[in-house]
Amino acid sequence: MFERYMKLGEAAFGNEEYEEARDCFEEAYSLKNDPLANLSLVRSLTKLKEFKSAYAIILENKRIYIEEKSNQSVYFEVLLQLTYFLEIEKLLAQKSLVNQQDFEKAYRIAKDYHLMVYKEKFKKLELDLIIFDIEVLFLLQIIEK
Secondary structure: OHHHHHHHHHHHHHOOOHHHHHHHHHHHHHHOOOHHHHHHHHHHHHHOOOHHHHHHHHHHOOHHHHHOHHHHHHHHHHHHHOOOHHHHHHHHHOOOOOOHHHHHHHHHHHHHHHHHHHHHHHHHHHHHHHHHHHHHHHHHHHHHO
């Protein structure tokens, strides 16, 4: 049964039927804790943008994503999409990545982007807080009169 689900999943993945592929690979993986089934399931989940689910599956056999150079980009993509920057920094610190410079560049771009976005959100929150403080002071003056 394991092999059957793997073949069905591979065919569906090849036809870009990622939901069907995910379902088949889930069945295969539930039958056998196999590294290829793990990787295939993660790739399907990534195509479906189900990054949290993909990360959970990665954690079940994280070693294959760190040691196998061909799997590192899948792991990196999931971490990047989830903005798990601390995990990315740990991965980059190992200096054993096949595309180290490309990963570092992608990480810097994503990190800078998120810092910029959060900086703008923080500025807006600061402004909202100042407006709220002014409104409270105004109401207190009205109450005192």
